[in-house]
Amino acid sequence: xxxxxxxxxxxxxxxxxxxxxxxxxxxxxxxxxxxxxxxxxxxxxxxxxxxxxxxxxxxxxxxxxxxxxxxxxxxxxxxxxxxxxxxxxxxxxxxxxxxxxxxxxxxxxxxxxxxxxxxxxx
Amino acid sequence: xxxxxxxxxxxxxxxxxxxxxxxxxxxxxxxxxxxxxxxxxxxxxxxxxxxxxxxxxxxxxxxxxxxxxxxxxxxxxxxxxxxxxxxxxxxxxxxxxxxxxxxxxxxxxxx
Numbered sequence: 001x002x003x004x005x006x007x008x009x010x011x012x013x014x015x016x017x018x019x020x021x022x023x024x025x026x027x028x029x030x031x032x033x034x035x036x037x038x039x040x041x042x043x044x045x046x047x048x049x050x051x052x053x054x055x056x057x058x059x060x061x062x063x064x065x066x067x068x069x070x071x072x073x074x075x076x077x078x079x080x081x082x083x084x085x086x087x088x089x090x091x092x093x094x095x096x097x098x099x100x101x102x103x104x105x106x107x108x109x110x111x112x113x114x115x116x117x118x119x120x121x122x
Numbered sequence: 123x124x125x126x127x128x129x130x131x132x133x134x135x136x137x138x139x140x141x142x143x144x145x146x147x148x149x150x151x152x153x154x155x156x157x158x159x160x161x162x163x164x165x166x167x168x169x170x171x172x173x174x175x176x177x178x179x180x181x182x183x184x185x186x187x188x189x190x191x192x193x194x195x196x197x198x199x200x201x202x203x204x205x206x207x208x209x210x211x212x213x214x215x216x217x218x219x220x221x222x223x224x225x226x227x228x229x230x231x232x233x
Contacts, residue, residue: 037222039168046124047160047168047211049222060221096167105215106174107222108158112167 002026004036004097004113011119012087018118022080022097029075031055035100035107036073036080040093041115048093052100052107053080089120125150126212126225133231134202142197142228144212150223152193155215159188159197162209162227171210172197199230207232 008020022036029036037052051071052060061069070083080097094117098109127145134140144157151157159172170179172188175195187198195214199206212225 039224046227047162047213047224049213049224052222062221063219102156102174106156107215108156108170108173108213109160109168110170110173110179112169114167 002099002111004099004111006095006097006113006116008095008116008118010117011121013122014088014120016087018082018084018087018091020082020084020095020097020116020118022082022113024078024080024097024099027099029053029055029073029078029080033101033103037098037100037107037109038071038080038082038095039098039109039112040091040095042090042093045093050095051082054104058104087120091118092120093118124226125216125219125223126214128210128212128225128228130226131229131231133233134199135233136202136204138202139198139200140202140230141199142210142212142230144195144197144214144225146193146195146214146216148193149218150193150214150216151190151195153217155217157188157190157195158213159186160211160213162211164208168211202232204232206230 004024038050094115096115098112100107160168162168175190
């Protein structure tokens with residue numbers, strides 16, 4: 001059974017850096033074609049894709065957020081870490097991590113974590 | 123403004139058939155990239171519903187089907203049930219953005 005769980009602070013102040021950890025089980029991030037991505041959803045709004053790390057450590061970022069995002073993986077710990085700098089109240093959202101399959105371009109989010117809600121406020 | 127365009131809402135009576143469209147462009151759906159669909163029940167995380175245009179993961183009823191043509195894709199739900207009331211999102215890859223994109227989501231109301 002594949003599970004993913006997001007963890008991190010629920011409240012951050014504007015300009016601070018957010019660090020979220022996705023801890024997963026049931027699959028290996030060393031398997032060809034597999035990835036872990038981050039997706040967020042502001043309250044009452046649509047899903048927004050943020051970033052993805054592939055099995056071979058290649059990474060992709062949303063162009064609009066690329067300068068603020070960093071994604072890393074520790075396959076031995078089954079963890080993926082998302083860092084987002086210079087947080088703003090508009091970044092208030094539920095942040096999900098998800099296991100992806102389908103390779104480089106046709107990937108889809110197979111299993112999602114329940115998400116963690118992050119509020120940005122002073 | 124989402125790169126993939128979906129109708130904000132659709133509705134249907136129990137037992138009816140509804141379709142949800144997802145319109146893209148030549149840099150995503152029209153470029154041949156696959157379309158995937160997710161169902162998000164109220165207060166829960168999204169769940170994969172259709173992958174690679176028309177494939178259903180194990181456990182998804184065959185009332186749900188997907189198709190793709192040109193720069194658009196569609197999700198069809200037949201035999202509508204009350205528990206189908208949810209938000210539905212399409213997703214694809216966009217070559218100009220070098221990343222994934224989601225549609226704006228469609229809220230399905232079962233009358």
